[in-house]
Amino acid sequence: MIDLYYWTTPIGHKVLIFLEAAGVPHRVLPVNICKGEQFAPDFLRIAPNNRVPAIVDTAPADGGAPISIFESGAILQHLAEKTDQFLPADVRGRVDIMQWLF
Numbered sequence: 001m002i003d004l005y006y007w008t009t010p011i012g013h014k015v016l017i018f019l020e021a022a023g024v025p026h027r028v029l030p031v032n033i034c035k036g037e038q039f040a041p042d043f044l045r046i047a048p049n050n051r052v053p054a055i056v057d058t059a060p061a062d063g064g065a066p067i068s069i070f071e072s073g074a075i076l077q078h079l080a081e082k083t084d085q086f087l088p089a090d091v092r093g094r095v096d097i098m099q100w101l102f
C-alpha cells in the first residue's frame, strides 16, 4: 500500500497517474497547500521540504519499517523499481527514462 500525500497540482498528478497506470494499491491523503497544511509537523516528518507530493510505502521490498519519500523524481524512481514497470532493464533505455524524469 502506498499513502500519497497530494494536492491537485501537476507535480502531484505525476505520482497519481503512475499509481493508477501501474495498478498500485494506494490511498490519497490531501494536503491543502493553499491552507498551509504542508507545514504541519506530522507532514514535515514525511516531507521535510514542505512540498507535495510525498509518499509512504507501507510495505517496502525489504520487509522493514515504512519508508517516507519526498521529491517526485525520487518517488517515481522508487515506484518504478518497486513495481518493475516503466523502467527498461537495458542501460540506454534506462538513461533515456531517467533524463526525462529528472
Ligand SMILES: N[C@@H](CCC(=O)N[C@@H](CS)C(=O)NCC(=O)O)C(=O)O
Binding pocket: 009, 010, 011, 012, 033, 038, 050, 051, 052, 053, 070, 071, 072, 073
Ligand atoms: N521538486 C519538487 C517540487 C514540489 C513542489 O514544488 N510542490 C509544490 C506544489 S506543485 C508545493 O508543495 N508547494 C508548497 C510550498 O512550497 O510551500 C518535486 O518535484 O516534488
